[in-house]
Amino acid sequence: MAKKSMCKMAVLMLCVMVVAFGSGYAGTRLALHGSGTQNYSGNTSVSTPGTPTADAMAAPPATPPTGGQALTLPDLFDGANPAVVAISIEVSGRNAFGQTVTRPASGSGFFVSADGYIVTNDHVIESANNITVLLHDGRVYPATVVGRDPASDIAVIKIDVTGQAYLAFGNSDAVRVGDQVAAIGNPLGELANTMTVGIISALDRDINVEGITRTKLQTDAAVNRGNSGGPLLNLYGEVIGVVNAKSVGADVEGLGFAIPSNEAMEVVAQLMDYGFIRGRAIMGIMVSERVQVSSVNVGGAAYQAGIRAGDFILAIDGTAVSTFESLRAVLDTLSPGDVVAVRLNRNGAEQTVYVTLDEYRPHGL
Numbered sequence: 001m002a003k004k005s006m007c008k009m010a011v012l013m014l015c016v017m018v019v020a021f022g023s024g025y026a027g028t029r030l031a032l033h034g035s036g037t038q039n040y041s042g043n044t045s046v047s048t049p050g051t052p053t054a055d056a057m058a059a060p061p062a063t064p065p066t067g068g069q070a071l072t073l074p075d076l077f078d079g080a081n082p083a084v085v086a087i088s089i090e091v092s093g094r095n096a097f098g099q100t101v102t103r104p105a106s107g108s109g110f111f112v113s114a115d116g117y118i119v120t121n122d123h124v125i126e127s128a129n130n131i132t133v134l135l136h137d138g139r140v141y142p143a144t145v146v147g148r149d150p151a152s153d154i155a156v157i158k159i160d161v162t163g164q165a166y167l168a169f170g171n172s173d174a175v176r177v178g179d180q181v182a183a184i185g186n187p188l189g190e191l192a193n194t195m196t197v198g199i200i201s202a203l204d205r206d207i208n209v210e211g212i213t214r215t216k217l218q219t220d221a222a223v224n225r226g227n228s229g230g231p232l233l234n235l236y237g238e239v240i241g242v243v244n245a246k247s248v249g250a251d252v253e254g255l256g257f258a259i260p261s262n263e264a265m266e267v268v269a270q271l272m273d274y275g276f277i278r279g280r281a282i283m284g285i286m287v288s289e290r291v292q293v294s295s296v297n298v299g300g301a302a303y304q305a306g307i308r309a310g311d312f313i314l315a316i317d318g319t320a321v322s323t324f325e326s327l328r329a330v331l332d333t334l335s336p337g338d339v340v341a342v343r344l345n346r347n348g349a350e351q352t353v354y355v356t357l358d359e360y361r362p363h364g365l
Contacts, residue, residue, distance in 0.1 A: 070235035076182055077195050079237050082136050082165040083111045084184045084230060086192035087120055087143075087157075089128035102129065106189030108230030109133070109157070110239065111166035112268060119268055120229030121244045122148050122155040133159050136193050147271030151280070151328075153214070153244050154264055155229075156271040167231055170238025172260035175200055175217065183221045183243055183256070185230030196222040198256075207245065207257060213325060216257035217241045223256040232258040239264075281334045281357040283307075283342075291321050305342070305355040312345040331357070 071079065087107045094100055107124030111117065118133065125131055131143040141159035148155045179200045186192045198221030205218045219232060223243050232241035241258025270277050284300025285293050291313040296303045313321055317340050321327040334340065336359035343352050 071237060073182065073195075073197060076233065076235060076237055077184070080167060080182075080184060080231070080233055081193055081195075083167045084136065084193060085109045085111070085118060086134040086186035086189075086226075087118075087124055087229065088132045088134065088189070089125060090130040091127050092129050104189075106186055106226045107228045108185035108226065108243070110184075110229075110231045111164050112156075112169075113166055114162065114164050116159045116161040116164055117146065117166075117272060118143070118157045118159065119242060119264070120155050120157060121242065122150050122153045123244075124229045125155050125157060126150070131157060133157070134192055147275035149267050149271060149277050151277070152263065152267045153259065154242065154267040154271065156268055167233075167237070167239050169261045169265040170234055170236065170240045172217065172240045172262045175203065175234070175240050175260075177201065177203060180235055181219055181221055181240065182233045182235075183219070183223055183227060183230055183258075184233070185223070185227035185243060187222075187224040187226045189226040191226075198222070201255075205257065215260070215263075216245065217260055219256045219258060221256055227256075276361055278359070279335055280360040281331050281336050281338065282360045283331070283355055284358055285313075291323065291327055301355050301358040302342075305353045307342065307344065307353060307355070308346075310346070313342060314345055314350065315343040316340050 085108070087109050089105050089107070090102045091105060092100060092102050105124075105128075107120055109118040109120035109124070112119050125145065126148065131145070133141045133143045135141070141161065143157040143159050146156040146158050177200050180197065181200055182195050182197045184193060184195045187194050198219050200217060201220050202218035205216045206213050207216055217232065217240070219241075221232070223230075227243050228245075230243045231239040232243055234240050238261075240261045242261070242264045243256065243258045245257040267277060282300075283302045284297035285295065285302045285307060293302070293307060293309050293311045293313065295309055296307055313327060315321060316327070316330045319330050321330060334357055336357050338357050340355050340357065341352050342355050343350060
């Protein structure tokens with residue numbers, strides 16, 4: 001995957017609240033969640049990543065190429081709907097009395113192969129004990145996690161099916177403001193396979209979600225709690241975005257956001273192949289406000305370089321960092337194995353150490 005910074009200097013600050021139950025997000029809300037009227041059981045153990053099977057490659061997409069002819073909205077829905085799923089999860093937590101309880105949450109997703117690979121948002125399935133997928137025809141399957149990427153908010157899960165209708169990614173770089181689009185998803189966690197229609201309202205919209213700036217497509221197609229992870233489709237039945245956020249508030253209407261397909265499909269390909277994003281550099285530290293090191297992974301890159309809890313990170317290779325997102329932005333331009341000069345402040349005295357960056361790998365891989 002080509003290296004690129006996940007953060008940009010020019011940030012449009014929008015009041016985006018993220019519903020991410022069990023995700024650990026605070027102060028933001030994504031277009032997710034529902035009442036959870038159905039409690040399904042499933043297994044969220046990590047499955048073995050791999051490319052789609054020959055069966056997947058042989059089957060045509062649910063909405064095949066139309067030869068340049070746009071579909072009517074009813075035909076678009078009829079073609080795409082079999083490839084869209086409702087996702088139910090169970091999350092463990094503690095109530096006010098300290099008792100362990102489980103609570104349901106919901107989201108959306110869509111098939112990208114005939115043998116059961118499903119794309120959704122990472123925040124939909126993170127921290128889930130059980131994941132269950134409801135198909136358009138009422139069939140219910142337990143799902144396993146293939147791979148997650150919190151940085152892009154993309155995840156891939158899988159169910160045991162063959163010959164499944166699926167969707168193809170389109171070219172989000174070709175999208176224009178004013179193009180008509182449709183979102184199919186599971187609003188409120190109760191209304192599976194609902195389609196809403198709108199237009200592309202803006203391109204390359206930089207929004208700040210939980211301290212991380214991401215570039216989105218903006219649409220006025222109605223998206224609500226539970227729509228997260230569902231497809232945003234053009235009139236040719238192609239996925240040009242993955243719905244993952246909306247702006248909410250008393251004076252807000254028609255502000256939905258989607259991860260561009262060209263970004264999403266790069267992440268999906270790596271998650272299906274490896275279960276994580278290869279080549280993403282890390283230092284092996286946790287930081288708090290003002291980029292103060294709160295903990296250091298023993299044996300990791302920063303630990304070996306002499307960085308310790310309590311240190312303040314001031315700059316990396318001469319680029320000043322003052323927030324988590326600015327630190328992440330610098331790391332996203334680097335690769336595992338790069339040696340970087342880290343200027344830090346320890347007990348009022350500045351010093352420079354040299355860190356050989358590690359590669360990010362999810363726990364257990």
